[in-house]
Amino acid sequence: MKTHRIKILFLFILLTIFLIPLITDSSAYADKLADAIAKTPQGTEKGMIDSSAQQGFLGIPGAPDVNLLWAFLWAIWVGWIFSTVGAFGGIMAGVGHITIFGLGDYAKSFKSTNSVLNKLLTDSIRVSNQWMVGLSALISSINYYKMGRLVLPLGIALALGSVTGSIIIPIVTAGKIKLSSYIGYFGLCVFVIGAFLFYETTGKGQSKKKSAKAAAKAFEEANIKLKNDDSVDESEHGVKIVQWGMSIVKFTFYGVEFSFKPIIPIIGGFFIAALASFLGIGGGFLFVPFLTSIAGLPMFLVAGTSALTVLVGMVVSVFSYMVLKGVVVYWPLIGVELFGIFIGSMVGPRTSKYIPDIWLKRIFVILAIYVGIRYTSKGFLGHSIVPPF
Numbered sequence: 001m002k003t004h005r006i007k008i009l010f011l012f013i014l015l016t017i018f019l020i021p022l023i024t025d026s027s028a029y030a031d032k033l034a035d036a037i038a039k040t041p042q043g044t045e046k047g048m049i050d051s052s053a054q055q056g057f058l059g060i061p062g063a064p065d066v067n068l069l070w071a072f073l074w075a076i077w078v079g080w081i082f083s084t085v086g087a088f089g090g091i092m093a094g095v096g097h098i099t100i101f102g103l104g105d106y107a108k109s110f111k112s113t114n115s116v117l118n119k120l121l122t123d124s125i126r127v128s129n130q131w132m133v134g135l136s137a138l139i140s141s142i143n144y145y146k147m148g149r150l151v152l153p154l155g156i157a158l159a160l161g162s163v164t165g166s167i168i169i170p171i172v173t174a175g176k177i178k179l180s181s182y183i184g185y186f187g188l189c190v191f192v193i194g195a196f197l198f199y200e201t202t203g204k205g206q207s208k209k210k211s212a213k214a215a216a217k218a219f220e221e222a223n224i225k226l227k228n229d230d231s232v233d234e235s236e237h238g239v240k241i242v243q244w245g246m247s248i249v250k251f252t253f254y255g256v257e258f259s260f261k262p263i264i265p266i267i268g269g270f271f272i273a274a275l276a277s278f279l280g281i282g283g284g285f286l287f288v289p290f291l292t293s294i295a296g297l298p299m300f301l302v303a304g305t306s307a308l309t310v311l312v313g314m315v316v317s318v319f320s321y322m323v324l325k326g327v328v329v330y331w332p333l334i335g336v337e338l339f340g341i342f343i344g345s346m347v348g349p350r351t352s353k354y355i356p357d358i359w360l361k362r363i364f365v366i367l368a369i370y371v372g373i374r375y376t377s378k379g380f381l382g383h384s385i386v387p388p389f
């Protein structure tokens with residue numbers, strides 16, 4: 001009965017996501033876009049619109065015409081990396097849209113000639129990123145749940161806190177805090193997080209995570225057997241909820257018992273989402289350290305649980321942008337990308353089980369170094385020295 005209810009929940013979320021385009025009132029946004037284009041200086045120079053040029057992104061003459069094959073392949077990578085480590089999907093999607101496909105520079109070119117058009121393009125790019133992450137999070141959540149590698153009570157607790165943080169922080173801080181004053185220090189914090197997770201991959205660090213290490217070892221050994229015996233059902237040894245209450249939740253994974261107090265992930269989800277909302281990022285790379293270091297989970301459980309939390313945030317955000325604000329995406333591009341996301345997100349959960357737990361963490365560490373460099377340089381130098389610039 002409980003499994004049936006969970007399937008209904010995932011189906012409801014799926015329908016909600018794909019009904020968004022149908023209930024979106026995009027006419028107002030389209031009118032704003034057309035008006036902004038009309039008010040933009042005409043010509044062939046930077047920051048101008050050449051009406052005789054071929055239509056590209058959002059149907060704007062002279063806008064970048066993204067190669068759909070490259071977009072498809074990049075989307076596979078985005079879906080795979082997010083579904084494998086439970087983080088960095090939004091950043092990787094942004095790297096593609098902003099830097100590789102040139103949409104960021106194109107939007108920036110109108111900053112001095114037409115700031116309205118600059119903002120409309122930026123909103124569309126941002127929502128396109130969130131569509132990619134949202135679909136990847138949905139598929140990952142379903143796959144990991146079926147594999148017994150998603151801690152549902154923990155994901156729900158984090159999601160409850162994250163929704164609250166995502167709503168309150170923009171209301172409290174909008175227009176009151178200068179982000180550039182803090183972003184460099186945030187980058188340094190990411191370095192610290194990456195260094196701490198790397199420490200956890202060392203012998204000394206792993207010795208303090210006995211339960212996670214034991215569960216990871218049992219999982220890895222079981223999957224070696226799975227290669228030789230297809231009749232073995234990995235979900236039978238996956239997450240089993242032993243106790244689910246307001247004061248404590250207990251569950252087992254491959255015979256190893258874990259427990260947590262729901263109030264802790266609710267509070268953690270609030271602060272993580274608050275920081276993510278403050279900085280305008282997805283937050284997945286903050287949920288992962290929380291799940292490994294504070295909740296003490298092996299990485300084999302982290303990606304799915306993080307994906308469920310991110311999914312809730314993306315549904316709320318996409319709904320807010322597209323339904324309440326009328327922001328639209330360029331479906332010829334995003335449609336192809338979502339197909340790539342689907343493939344990458346289906347492959348990720350199936351390949352991650354063959355990557356040792358320690359190397360899943362190290363993949364995260366490498367990406368954390370990249371993010372740390374980006375935010376540190378952007379905060380202290382005024383620009384990122386790695387893409388997206």
